[in-house]
Amino acid sequence: MNKPITYIFLIIAHILIAQDIKTLTPSIELLEFSKEGEHEFNRNWKVCEAIWEKMQNGVEYKDLTAQEQKDLEKVSEVHSDYWQVGTDGCSWYCGASIAMVSASSYLNTQGKTSYVPKNAHDFDYKNAWVEGVNGYGVGEFLEFSFPQENPRITKISIVNGYVKSEKAWIENSRVKKLKMYIDDVPYAILNLKDERATNHFEVDPIGNADRDNYEELAKLPDWTMKFEILEVYPGEKYEDTVISEIYFDGIDVHCFAKGTLITMADHTQKSIELLALGDEVLSYNQQTQQQLTATIKELANPIHDNLITISLEDGTSITCTIDHPLMSATGDWLSYDPQKTKADYIYNSVGKLEVGAMVLGVDKDLKIVAITTNDKMQPTYTIVRLDKGNTFYANGILVGTEELREQKVCEKHQITK
Structure with a gap:
């Protein structure tokens, strides 16, 4: 007598659990790759x-x-390959890495073409992961492992199908629905469009929000994000289901707030969001202690919610992320989170930015009189790289560029099967 009741209870419980899983609909970015x-x-x-x-x-x-x-005008220095996903400039990946990409199965290599899991996160539209079981691969999955100290994710972008050509996209199967898990706990159903396109899904921040304990986070086990195939759009020729790329964007990478004034080479000022590649800014040579002209080679504008506002004794202020480096009057680098600055960027010696510190200005040294935090999510901007040196003036004080350490650049592509 109890078995039917228990069985019915389990069905109801399953339905209730399923109803708790959110359903996400993407925005679409069409792709039109061709040999021409x-x-x-x-x-x-x-x-x-x-x-x-x-x-x-x-x-x-x-x-x-x-x-x-x-x-x-026909090309961008930060988009150096036709098949490249994203740019060479700074992004969420400036502070992030993927520990591992794995899958439940993958199709065997055919000729020189492989279909291994890492193809789904190699920043190359031409390559793809293909599940390796008979049929359409329903139940097969991709899984990503992330270090705990990674910045948080707010966007998941899925390049659905074999997008390298129109023919390959039509002939092979594409994903219709994915079930997404965080540490094996169901998180959302992702409804993908049947278009040769990137599906962009906006999500609430995913990851560890405890940004003040960076070194402790690095000691914790990685967390995972899994994408399981629930439904497919059948291909005209092959049952094989294909995902060309999954990549991420988010917050917690350092920059400046909109409206920050950058001192140009001619000593005029321009809002940071209006800067362009090739613009000339005023820079500073730490060895000669002389100002010089430098040309912008890379820019970036990620979204952040970990900003601080630094108030100066002359009544001015500057708003930046907690790990952005500022130069002290004695020529030393300072940041609100020096450990993170040293971990991610090209600064080996960074002190703690505190009230009372003197920072180097365009015309004179300035004293910091207050530092306040701001958790409001907003777009930010920065100079990633100059043609010479690594300094520029923001709201009249000397700050550093965002160029990554060599190992962080490598980590962007360091993915294992």
């Missing part, structure tokens, strides 16, 4: 390489011919 597009990209890149070499040898942008300036 690749050839045109490579031609334009080769032309621009010659122009960039002229500029490295002292020719300024204003002295280029009208055609050369037009040619430079």
Whole structure:
């Protein structure tokens, strides 16, 4: 008598649990890759390489011919490959890494083409993960492992199907629904569109919010995010279900707030969100203790919610993330979170930024009179790299660029099966 009741109870419980799982709908970014597009990209890149070499040898942008300036508009220095996902500039990956990408199965290599799990996170639209079981692969999954000290995730982007060509996309199966798990606990159902496109899913911050204990977080076991195939859009020729790429964006990577004024080479000021590649800013040589002109080579504008506002004795202030480096009047780097600054960026010696510290200004040293925190999520901006040196002036005080340590650049592509 108890068995039917228990069975019915389990069914009801299962339904209730299923109802608690949110359903997410994406925004779409259409993709249109082709051999013709690749050839045109490579031609334009080769032309621009010659122009960039002229500029490295002292020719300024204003002295280029009208055609050369037009040619430079066709490509971006931070998007160096036709098949590249994202750019070479700073992003969520500036402070993040993926410990491992694994899968329940994958299709055997055919000729020189592999379908291993790491293809789903190699930042290359041309490669793909293909599940390796008979049928459409319902129940198969990809799993990502993340270090606890990673910045939090607020966007998950899924490149659905075999997008390297229209033919490959149509012939192979695509995902219709994915079930997403955090540490094996169901989190959401992701409804993917049947388009040759990237599906962008916005999520509440996922990850460890305890940003003040970075070193302790690094000692904890990795956490996981799993994507299980629930339904598919059948391919016209093959049952194999394909995902070309899954990548992430988020918060907790350091920058400046919108409206921060950057001192240009001619001593005028420009809001940081209006800067462009090729702009010339005022920089500072720590060895010669002289100001100089530097050209912007990379920019970035991630979203953050871990900002501080630093108030100075002259009534001005600057808002930046907790680990952005500022130069003291004695020539030493300071940040509110020096351990994180040293861990992620090219600064080996960083002291604690505190009230009372003197920082180096454009014309004079300034004393910090207050530091307040701001957890409001907002877009931020920064200079990642200059053609010379690693300093610029933000709201009149000397700060550092965002260039990554060499090992962090490598970690972006360091993924195991």
